[in-house]
Amino acid sequence: MRHRFAGVRRLLAAVAAGGLALTLAPGLTHASDPIQLAAKTCTTLRGMQMVEANIKSGMTAAQTRSDLLKVYADRPDFVALNEIAGRSDAVLAPAGYQLFRTPGRYTGSNAVVWRTDRWTAIAQGTIYVSAVPGKTASQTTELGLRYANWATLRSVDGCQTISIVAYHVAPRTAPIGDLLLPSVYKIGGLANQLAADGPVLLAGDLNRHVGDRTYPRAALSAFQLKSTWDLAGKVLPTHDPRNATIDYIFVRNAAQFAVTRQLTRELFSDHDAVVTNLAINPKVVVARTAPTFVRGHVVNLPYSTNGVSRRAVLSRIIRAIGLAPKGAIVQVATDRLGDPIVLNALRNAYRRGVTVQLVTTNTKLSAQENALRSLLGTVRRGGSWAIQRPKRSAAGLPPTAIMINHTANVSMLGIQVDRTLDYRMASSPARGQFTLEKPDFLALRTKFARQIG
Incomplete structure (x- = not known):
């Protein structure tokens, strides 16, 4: 144990002498924080792929496997999964990937997954998005109980820190009513917190069509969130029954990002997967929150x-x-x-x-x-x-x-x-x-x- 204390003493001495700058977790990069990280500066555009997929609950094991093969077809950097409560992490994340969610019927319904050869987790967590109990006689799930899971990741070369959020907003239904705006405020607040460390991607099912008059564009803009549909300039349907677009990938501080490719993939699920290739330009200076x-x-x-x-x-x-x-x-x-x-x-x-x-x-x-x-x-x-x-x-x-x-x-x-x-x-x-x-x-x-x- 003595050598562990000695290491801490050397660390503190180096900090005090000004010879070492480091952070102990995401967010400790603000001028008022006691310890800071001297991060690498990368000057080239960095490409990455993000996939959002609602793996509908109630599907057979074979259907789930088929959908996941399509989700991971291009070996994406990041994946956000919805409706996955009751499915094991081993099924959801293939070799070479790591998954985070808080276990539980409601807390574990969404997950963030990332490639381990490119990214390392430095913080993980869960927030509640809506906490409105209640269900009708025909419902088996309390649809108003929603959580978002997130992970802050650092690239293995140390050049990039990015946060990924997986969310699923409750549908507008009885007896819980419309929880869209309060849910956007919750995930927007989380994006603000995570943005202190760098870019943020949020992916999930918003349960609201992009063309609906109640689509929360103003609320999203207030949190500096913009969908990759907007960035790409083309909207594709993602929900088969209604031919609607309700699955989104949002970026915070859109000036950093460019969509180089975006498509959907047909799944057994009633949702199509959204596949987005993004380029992030580290030369674009964005004010940190x-x-x-x-x-x-x-x-x-x-x-x-x-x-x-x-x-x-x-x-x-x-x-x-x-x-x-x-x-x-x-x-x-x-x-x-x-x-x-x-x-x-x-x-x-x-x-x-x-x-x-x-x-x-x-x-x-x-x-x-x-x-x-x-x-x-x-x-x-x-x-x-x-x-x-x-x-x-x-x-x-x-x-x-x-x-x-x-x-x-x-x-x-x-x-x-x-x-x-x-x-x-x-x-x-x-x-x-x-x-x-x-x-x-x-x-x-x-x-x-x-x-x-």
Whole structure:
């Protein structure tokens, strides 16, 4: 273990000396973030293929295999799949591909897939798109429960970072009504968050024909989203029963992209696959969005050889702390604070005028906990402090809970993690759940108050 701490010390020393610039997860490229990545600059057009495919539920295994052979016919860089709940990852992603989705009937209905010889995942996550329960007597699925899965990928040559989102918007039907606009706001908000790292592609079934008067062109434009149908200047039908176009690939910041080829492929599914070849021009300078947060969760990749991937959850915590302005309040409850970079983020926050409050249930204090106690003191008088308390199951807190009342243009950000706030979080699967809803934030703060007693 000693050599692992030594490596961290060398890393921090290099950063402090200005000899090393790096990021620990997507999004840590903003000027206010504590650690940044010196990315390669690529000056040539980079070609890639994206496929969107709705693999209709209820098809036979043979039909599914046939459709997937067509989806992967050109060995695309990225694939977005819809209606795939109940099908195994091994069936959906052939050799040479990796798939991400959160397992579950609703959370696992859409997936992002990518070529592993060209791309490496550095962050993955899931957001809810609509959460409206209810179904008719003839329906077997609650159509208003929708989630989008996403992955941020880095090219193996280190030149390009791109985020891929797979979504499926609920149809306009009873008893849930029309959820199109609120769903666009959710996936548009996710696109804004991911755009802090680079280009974003969103692919899925919008359940609205491009020529319908309710097609949400204004809402999409507000999030700088443009369909590849618009870029190509030609629209093809994708939904057989209605001869309608309801499957889309959207790009964010369209000035970067050019569609070099776009076609559809007939499937056994009632949807045609959309196949799009894109060129992205890195010479086109696009203003990055300011870092922000959306409701959803992020998972790390503990078995990756990429340090960014392993620290995907930790780095978003560091980002949230690092963007808390003077006058904000950061409250942390954890079973152990044992990460030197998190400690540094908390110290820097305190020094710029953020109120920092820590409660740890660790029986033997870590070096980081002792350092924070020395800096903040242990007397609770409404300001900053760091205290130790026995674990209280009645409090109902997860291994790590963080509440920040203002950060990155977000009020009342609550973070719950199923691991302690320790560097070893990067070595095991970890999930960070982010919420922006006031009731959730206040409930978490109540549990924090119970823990500190």
